[in-house]
Amino acid sequence: SSVNFTRVMARVRQVIADIAPHDSVERYTGLGVEVIKGYARFVDPWTLEIDSDAGQSRRLTARNIIIASGAEPVVPPIPGMAELGFETSETLWAALASYTHPPARVLVLGGGAIGCELSQCLAQLGSKVSQLEMLPRLLAREDEAVSASLARQFAEDGVEVFCRHRALRCEQRSGEKCLVIEDLASGDVRALPYDMLICAVGRRPRLEGFGLETLGIDTALPLGTNAFLQTRFPHIYAAGDVVGGPFPLTHVAAHQAWYACVNALFGRFKKFPVDYSVIPRVIYTDPEVARVGLNEQEAREQGVAVEVSRYALSDLDRAICDGDTGGFISVLTPPGKDRILGVTLVGAQAGELLAEYVLAMKHGLGLRKVLATTHAYPTLTEANKYVAGEWRKAHQPEWVLRLLARFFRWQRGGQ
Structure with missing residues (x-):
């Protein structure tokens, strides 16, 4: 049966709007939190300078600071990809808002959780989806039986999966956007035409743009923390995806935030190591x-x-x-x-x-x-x-x- 794409996208936007108040400025203000909207950067280990959208600037000092800047999509340096355009999990839904029908041909880079979720979603909405993964199977961190079960379902849903393949370049051929891919087993090269390319090869901690370099922290490396979520500066803590590690999940960020807050508030008396035993x-x-x-x-x-x-x-x-x-x-x-x-x-x-x-x-x-x-x-x-x-x-x-x-x-x- 056909999918009413316009109604589906309206439903997506409505759900996002209904959930938004859970993390709104008004909610946290009501809880007694002072919320300052602007762009912050470290001046020194105890001072942040905040520039507002109105062009005003102020400085705040604090005994303890928690960094929770999240993560951003990894974008591999595939020649031609930026020029021809692509989407990520952060931009996809806004891009689809202008569509009255699902994009006809979608290419998804990445066989991890996000790549699999988006591939199947768009296939079920009516797009012809091809998914590219360099490893031998989808969801490589899970057991083979899991990957096999998902592969069977993807075949039923019409997702064409290319495992053991890598992307070489994006280019225009006869007026069509194409991704040139290589079979890592045979060395064969072929071109896959597409209307939308989605990059879902992973995420990395968001460390640039707020002055960590001023503190002598190398933003090209993961932000290191100890068991109490302290950085190299004991009074600066970190929580959420910015910490990196094996669990970049929303509920893990909330879990870490509890430990970071408690340790920041009461660490002079007792600190608690974050517990990852049952995630x-x-x-x-x-x-x-x-x-x-x-x-x-x-x-x-x-x-x-x-x-x-x-x-x-x-x-x-x-x-x-x-x-x-x-x-x-x-x-x-x-x-x-x-x-x-x-x-x-x-x-x-x-x-x-x-x-x-x-x-x-x-x-x-x-x-x-x-x-x-x-x-x-x-x-x-x-x-x-x-x-x-x-x-x-x-x-x-x-x-x-x-x-x-x-x-x-x-x-x-x-x-």
């Missing part, structure tokens, strides 16, 4: 991909011995009712124990299902506790109980079962 992350493709803790790939790389319990959502009554049976749950535990080391989910509402495991891991609850918890029927959350049941079946006390079998035979009169 959930979700990739909002269809099906969703959700994970917390280790996956099988990381366990192998780190030499961690694990057992894997799996449950296919094709067996779940609610998934069958909804007609959405693709996906699985994979739980890693130490050999012979029910302590949860990591969980990977692929399927509808995977991000919601993950919450039970995040809670369990945070508070040391094992699969026995999950199995002993009553889950409503028919719900997707029953899958969490069933995968715990798979672990239980693999660890049944055989001697007890043999003894019970003999007991029940005796009850039946020895038959």
Whole structure:
């Protein structure tokens, strides 16, 4: 069925407008925060100079400062790309606002979370999408089963995926924009025509433009922090994507902000190291991909011995009712124990299902506790109980079962 693109984009703009007040100046002013709009830069480690849009300037000094300048898209130096134009995750939705129909041909650079989300989204809206990734598979940080599941869905959605390919240059051919790509396995070169090019190859900490160079900090390198989120200047903290690291996620930024604020306010009495032990992350493709803790790939790389319990959502009554049976749950535990080391989910509402495991891991609850918890029927959350049941079946006390079998035979009169 066709998609009403104009209505979809109106819905996107409305949702953005509805969410905007959650991070508005008015909200924080109401909470008692003094909000100053302008461009700030360090004069020295304790002083910021702020230029307002009106051309006025003022200086502020502070005992403690927190840098939360976020991240920006990485743009590789592909010849011709800037001249022919491209979009990023930050500019795409504003660019699409002028379209009455989805762009006919879209090229997406990058096979990570953002690249996969945007590729599938535009394909489902009606664009012909090609996706380019230099690594052997999409979502290379996830297990191979996750990448394979997503690749099958992308094929159904019409996304043409080019793994093990790299972009050589952008150029005009017969009045069309083209991306020239190289097959890294064979060396073959071909040109892919496009109407819109989206660069989604990653993000990097935003370190330039506010005077870190004045403090002697090299803005070409990640901003280093210690366990308490202090920079090389103990009174200057950092939180969010500007810190870099393996978790550039909105909820991790909020998590870090709590530690940075508490340590800045009370650090002279007690400081708290930021806890990254149980960090959930979700990739909002269809099906969703959700994970917390280790996956099988990381366990192998780190030499961690694990057992894997799996449950296919094709067996779940609610998934069958909804007609959405693709996906699985994979739980890693130490050999012979029910302590949860990591969980990977692929399927509808995977991000919601993950919450039970995040809670369990945070508070040391094992699969026995999950199995002993009553889950409503028919719900997707029953899958969490069933995968715990798979672990239980693999660890049944055989001697007890043999003894019970003999007991029940005796009850039946020895038959």
